[in-house]
Amino acid sequence: MSSPTPVGEPEVQTIRLDQDVVRVRQLVRTHAVAARLSLVEQTKLVTAASELARNTLVHGGGGRAEIQLVMNGPRRGVQASFTDEGPGIADLDLALTDGYTTAGGLGLGLSGARRLVDEFALDSKPGTGTRVTVVKWAR
Amino acid sequence: MLNATSGRWLTDVLRAHEEQIVAAWVEKVSATLRGRLTTAELDRQVRELLATLSKLGAEVDEVDLSAPTAAELRGVLADLSRARARSGFSSTETAVSVFALKDAVLAVIDLNDGDAVRDYLGFSRLTDQMGLFTFETYAAAREELITDQAHQLLELSTPVVKLWEGVLAVPLVGTLDSARAQVVMEKLLQALVDTGSAYAIIDITGVPAVDTQVAQHVLKTVVAARLMGAECVISGIRPQIAQTIVALGIEFGDISTKASLADALVLAMRASGSDVVRRTAKDS
Amino acid sequence: MERIPVLKLKDLLLVSIQVDLEDQSAIQLQEDLAERIVDTGAHGVIIDITALEIVDSFIGRMLSSIASISKVLDARTVVVGMRPAVAITLVELGLSLPGVRTALDVERGIELLTGMGDEEGAAT
Numbered sequence: 001m002s003s004p005t006p007v008g009e010p011e012v013q014t015i016r017l018d019q020d021v022v023r024v025r026q027l028v029r030t031h032a033v034a035a036r037l038s039l040v041e042q043t044k045l046v047t048a049a050s051e052l053a054r055n056t057l058v059h060g061g062g063g064r065a066e067i068q069l070v071m072n073g074p075r076r077g078v079q080a081s082f083t084d085e086g087p088g089i090a091d092l093d094l095a096l097t098d099g100y101t102t103a104g105g106l107g108l109g110l111s112g113a114r115r116l117v118d119e120f121a122l123d124s125k126p127g128t129g130t131r132v133t134v135v136k137w138a139r
Numbered sequence: 140m141l142n143a144t145s146g147r148w149l150t151d152v153l154r155a156h157e158e159q160i161v162a163a164w165v166e167k168v169s170a171t172l173r174g175r176l177t178t179a180e181l182d183r184q185v186r187e188l189l190a191t192l193s194k195l196g197a198e199v200d201e202v203d204l205s206a207p208t209a210a211e212l213r214g215v216l217a218d219l220s221r222a223r224a225r226s227g228f229s230s231t232e233t234a235v236s237v238f239a240l241k242d243a244v245l246a247v248i249d250l251n252d253g254d255a256v257r258d259y260l261g262f263s264r265l266t267d268q269m270g271l272f273t274f275e276t277y278a279a280a281r282e283e284l285i286t287d288q289a290h291q292l293l294e295l296s297t298p299v300v301k302l303w304e305g306v307l308a309v310p311l312v313g314t315l316d317s318a319r320a321q322v323v324m325e326k327l328l329q330a331l332v333d334t335g336s337a338y339a340i341i342d343i344t345g346v347p348a349v350d351t352q353v354a355q356h357v358l359k360t361v362v363a364a365r366l367m368g369a370e371c372v373i374s375g376i377r378p379q380i381a382q383t384i385v386a387l388g389i390e391f392g393d394i395s396t397k398a399s400l401a402d403a404l405v406l407a408m409r410a411s412g413s414d415v416v417r418r419t420a421k422d423s
Numbered sequence: 424m425e426r427i428p429v430l431k432l433k434d435l436l437l438v439s440i441q442v443d444l445e446d447q448s449a450i451q452l453q454e455d456l457a458e459r460i461v462d463t464g465a466h467g468v469i470i471d472i473t474a475l476e477i478v479d480s481f482i483g484r485m486l487s488s489i490a491s492i493s494k495v496l497d498a499r500t501v502v503v504g505m506r507p508a509v510a511i512t513l514v515e516l517g518l519s520l521p522g523v524r525t526a527l528d529v530e531r532g533i534e535l536l537t538g539m540g541d542e543e544g545a546a547t
Contacts, residue, residue: 018424018445025443025477040325043477043508044515050479054446074279109480112516139286328507337527362519363510368503368526 004070004079004135015053015082016062024053024065028080031067035076037138044116045078045136051109052082052132060084060130070135077118077137085129092122144203144265148258149196153189156247161185163243171235172228184219188240191215204268213272220273224280233277237270293322299330306338306407307331308400310375312345320356328363337369338407342400344375354389361394370410372396374403427452429459435467435536436460436498437529441474449485456489460496467536468493471529473504483518490522501525501532 011031013024028049032042049065056063063084070079089095096111110132114120117134124130153160165181172181191212192202199208216237223233241263248259297319300308309327313319327339341357343349361371374397376384384391397403405415424447430437436459438452456468470486472478478486490500503526513520526532 366510
């Protein structure tokens, strides 16, 4: 992972209800526009954020999202992290495999989200929760 | 005192000798810019920079370009260098626009006054800071410009043509790398929506070689078009390409492929409800 | 939670999703549609997603579910108006919307369902 320099303060959105996932989408969209991502890049990022926010809600028992504008030299981007204090992911490799679905029938969508972003970092231990951080850069 | 510019001194000098400094500065800069900017424009730029410097000097004890208080000054410098970069001036020409300030101010200093000389040395450091900053912003702006131009070139070299009511064609010419494939896909899909076309012909006659990567790109485009409710036909498949495709095991599945663009057009037209009929001598 | 209106258009049901879809609204839509299909005996469902800026895996699955449920109830579903950026993202995500037929717009969706342009339809 590169070391993106944060620009300004991160905006935090708690993820506790259904409509919070929608709010996360809108928040990410606003930042993506500010970072001058193209329409397709915006769409990919917001979609990834939607997946991750939902994961936080459904599998993590709720948590929060932090969205931040970042810079790497002249390039601008958006960084989004999703944190929860849920059960954690026992088998990271398995979770990142395409098509992986938990017993509840809801796919974790992690591998899909990973394909949509430029940088992806996953930190999870059973019992201590999960933190996923993604970055998308403007071309 | 040598390491910092006294705010008060700066404001005093700049205000007391404004006209002289402006005149000297403009003269020096226009000499290097060789008439590409009008004197009036230069005058305006110089006065804006001086005004920002004066204002900053009045607000702080020590003027430091990297301090938060100097945000406006950095902004003005950045605008200046971006404008230079976009207009095609060289990095030296841009830096000179700032360094010329040193000589202009030196000319109004009493060199026998030890204090003034000390203040000037601090000011010289400030100008160095400003020159370096301008240089960096210039470099960044040039890179941005080049990226923009590269993108524009990419856009221009991927035309989407309307062949018939509801039938679009994308003649691909040259190598199809990731960046290009992305642009082609986006342009084609948007054109489908804009023209309300349900058919697209992707012609690869002009693509020299097809490998798995290229095939993937084309496939993605076709799948995306299908998701939107449009169908694609791939045409222009040369004999060697056909052999490569089979050898590589690339599966086009149920995607129609035609050797010639003409055949692809007839296919698309028929599918969209038109028919092509050859008139006989009797009919004309 | 916003409830998405379902309109009846002769033998068809038309759903136009205008808002940023919450998961609950999506689930509610599925239920509402199933009920309306049975109530009206409709044989076709058109879901207009022109206004949707994103389609993630949940919404994608909802669309597939609706198609499957409608089929069981003897109705065919067509999804129309997908935005290019959404289509590109779905391809990248690897979501193929199984069982969902698509058309460019409502008009073509209707043509598809009323069998007039059956060959034109693109089934994914």
